[in-house]
Amino acid sequence: MIRELEIVTQRDEEVPLMPISKELLDILACPKCKGDVFLNEKEDGLVCKRCRLLYPIKEEIPVMLIDEALPYKDPEG
Numbered sequence: 510m511i512r513e514l515e516i517v518t519q520r521d522e523e524v525p526l527m528p529i530s531k532e533l534l535d536i537l538a539c540p541k542c543k544g545d546v547f548l549n550e551k552e553d554g555l556v557c558k559r560c561r562l563l564y565p566i567k568e569e570i571p572v573m574l575i576d577e578a579l580p581y582k583d584p585e586g
């Protein structure tokens with residue numbers, strides 16, 4: 510029984526969930542300031558720190574529209 514549990518745990522670790530690839534992040538830019546965006550902690554949106562906007566990722570597709578962007582609260586203040 511213990512062995513079975515170990516196998517399940519290992520399987521979970523082997524599947525890295527990357528909703529947005531690094532290559533895609535390099536291409537994407539904030540539509541407002543054309544600056545760099547980065548993935549937020551929850552990995553459900555792209556953040557532009559300069560504009561303090563969060564562009565939501567819907568079904569693995571980042572929505573880079575100012576109208577769709579949400580206000581981003583920087584946890585660092």
Ligand SMILES: [Zn+2]
Pocket residue numbers: 539540541542543544557558559560561
């Ligand atoms: Zn911006």
